[in-house]
Amino acid sequence: MGFWDVVTGRSKPKQAKLDALFAVPGAAVTLQAALGLVPTGDGAVCYRAAAGAGFAGTQQEILDLLKASDGAPRVTTSQDSFGFTWLEVDHDPIDPANPDLTGLCTDLHAVNTTLELHGYGPGLLCSLIPFTGADGRKVGLVYLYKQGTFYPFAPTGDDQRDNLLEISVRDAAAGELPLEKDLSRWLALWGAPGL
Amino acid sequence: MARTRFVGDAGLTARMTTVMFLLGAVFVALIVVLMLIFPARYAPFIAVIGLGIAWWQWYSSDSIAMKAMRAREVTPQQAPELHAMIDRLCALADMPKPRVGVADTDLPNAFATGRSPKRSVVVVTTGILHRLDAEELEGVLAHELSHVAHRDVLVMTVASSAGIIAGMLARGSQYGAIFGGGRDRRGNNNGLPVWLVVLVVSLVVYAVSFLLLRLLSRYRELSADRAGAQLTMKPQALASALQKITGEINRIPQRDLRAAQSMNAFFIAPAIGGVSLRTLTSTHPSLEQRLEQLARIEAELGRPNV
Numbered sequence: 001m002g003f004w005d006v007v008t009g010r011s012k013p014k015q016a017k018l019d020a021l022f023a024v025p026g027a028a029v030t031l032q033a034a035l036g037l038v039p040t041g042d043g044a045v046c047y048r049a050a051a052g053a054g055f056a057g058t059q060q061e062i063l064d065l066l067k068a069s070d071g072a073p074r075v076t077t078s079q080d081s082f083g084f085t086w087l088e089v090d091h092d093p094i095d096p097a098n099p100d101l102t103g104l105c106t107d108l109h110a111v112n113t114t115l116e117l118h119g120y121g122p123g124l125l126c127s128l129i130p131f132t133g134a135d136g137r138k139v140g141l142v143y144l145y146k147q148g149t150f151y152p153f154a155p156t157g158d159d160q161r162d163n164l165l166e167i168s169v170r171d172a173a174a175g176e177l178p179l180e181k182d183l184s185r186w187l188a189l190w191g192a193p194g195l
Numbered sequence: 196m197a198r199t200r201f202v203g204d205a206g207l208t209a210r211m212t213t214v215m216f217l218l219g220a221v222f223v224a225l226i227v228v229l230m231l232i233f234p235a236r237y238a239p240f241i242a243v244i245g246l247g248i249a250w251w252q253w254y255s256s257d258s259i260a261m262k263a264m265r266a267r268e269v270t271p272q273q274a275p276e277l278h279a280m281i282d283r284l285c286a287l288a289d290m291p292k293p294r295v296g297v298a299d300t301d302l303p304n305a306f307a308t309g310r311s312p313k314r315s316v317v318v319v320t321t322g323i324l325h326r327l328d329a330e331e332l333e334g335v336l337a338h339e340l341s342h343v344a345h346r347d348v349l350v351m352t353v354a355s356s357a358g359i360i361a362g363m364l365a366r367g368s369q370y371g372a373i374f375g376g377g378r379d380r381r382g383n384n385n386g387l388p389v390w391l392v393v394l395v396v397s398l399v400v401y402a403v404s405f406l407l408l409r410l411l412s413r414y415r416e417l418s419a420d421r422a423g424a425q426l427t428m429k430p431q432a433l434a435s436a437l438q439k440i441t442g443e444i445n446r447i448p449q450r451d452l453r454a455a456q457s458m459n460a461f462f463i464a465p466a467i468g469g470v471s472l473r474t475l476t477s478t479h480p481s482l483e484q485r486l487e488q489l490a491r492i493e494a495e496l497g498r499p500n501v
Contacts, residue, residue: 007215008208009345009418013201013425014289048287050428052497054200061500082283083330083429118500119200123428125287146289159275184292187282 013122017148018112025101027176034172037131041091042194043104045111048123049085058118062111088193130194140195149180200496201425211414218407222357225400245360253352257309257316266298266318288426290344293317303440307339308348315343327436334433337423347415358404364397412478420485430489441482
């Protein structure tokens with residue numbers, strides 16, 4: 001915030017940064033090669049639903065838009081205990097021999113741009129793209145909209161995360177994605193869909 | 196072109212800026228009068244001491260307020276829910292996470308203090324944790340985080356420096372009246388003792404800056420309400436939290452209007468017109484004002500798409 005914003009007590013809602021999502025397909029290839037992590041083909045967007053008719057209309061528009069695309073994914077919405085909405089985009093499982101996340105990223109981006117178009121961009125919290133390893137380990141690539149950065153989140157049970165796996169995901173993807181340098185921003189997403 | 200649903204309040208900004216300008220003018224006027232009354236080498240000295248006190252208040256604001264409220268800092272392990280809620284709000288607002296404190300008192304309240312967003316602390320009382328549900332608590336936390344983002348501690352401390360100096364002078368001139376009455380008669384042609392002039396000037400400055408400060412405080416509260424509601428996108432949650440904790444909930448009748456036909460005359464909310472002493476000196480805006488603003492934000496957020 002600038003000096004004038006502080007003096008007048010006006011914090012402008014922070015707009016989301018959307019473009020970095022398209023770097024995910026490239027990073028997925030790297031993660032598969034380096035760590036054997038394969039994307040599940042699903043993805044989710046977490047946002048804050050605003051009160052009122054305007055948001056309900058926007059969300060319906062997103063659902064209609066996603067269902068109209070070819071190879072239409074299954075789309076569901078759910079509320080978490082923090083009052084945020086998770087919009088899950090459920091594609092068919094990815095073929096490990098030929099992983100292509102472009103369709104998923106296009107879908108997620110469509111969600112973001114529609115929300116932004118109607119003025120709800122500041123309500124976007126994060127996007128989640130889950131991966132699984134051959135040994136059953138799960139790790140999600142989380143995109144923080146406000147920072148425009150990614151971080152890995154690998155839950156191993158209730159309130160336990162596999163920090164070593166997270167660090168190695170960070171190191172593997174460092175060349176492909178803007179990764180969150182401040183570890184205190186790697187907030188846990190317990191019970192997130194797909195993990 | 197993406198539309199925005201986060202409209203500012205130009206009127207509020209204009210009023211707030213006017214008040215701050217007036218506070219600055221009071222400060223300058225005080226310094227000028229001091230320089231006229233005192234020999235030039237004393238006036239800056241007094242001003243520096245006053246500013247030093249203001250600076251110290253601001254610099255140690257977090258620990259002073261924590262001690263005054265008997266609050267203790269809690270770790271994510273001790274209060275996971277509270278921390279997770281603040282984590283998410285900070286990620287949404289893109290601000291550094293403040294420290295979190297809890298005060299063991301049944302009084303429902305919350306405050307934020309600290310010298311900068313990086314060195315701030317948000318404290319909630321156990322009373323507010325018990326009374327509010329998760330959504331309402333989030334609204335209150337967003338309001339407090341807005342205070343942090345707006346650097347309200349810094350702004351209010353700077354704004355109060357004229358009042359601090361005036362208070363010091365008023366105290367000092369009383370000693371002057373007792374001890375120095377005979378000696379300090381230089382430079383006043385009309386025969387008034389210096390200490391009396393200083394006392395009157397500082398009392399006037401103190402009173403004016405007191406009223407302006409309270410006005411500024413009310414505007415900052417409205418700004419924090421606005422920013423908080425826009426952050427959580429749920430103005431209704433903050434509104435119901437305010438109704439619960441301000442203890443004025445009985446002002447809005449719960450009874451059905453039809454059931455109360457015969458009592459109708461008694462249910463008309465008292466029209467609050469004019470300016471009373473209470474509205475002039477309170478640090479927070481009235482519940483009605485705050486709810487009115489939240490209703491406007493809700494309407495803007497929920498306007499259907501065209």
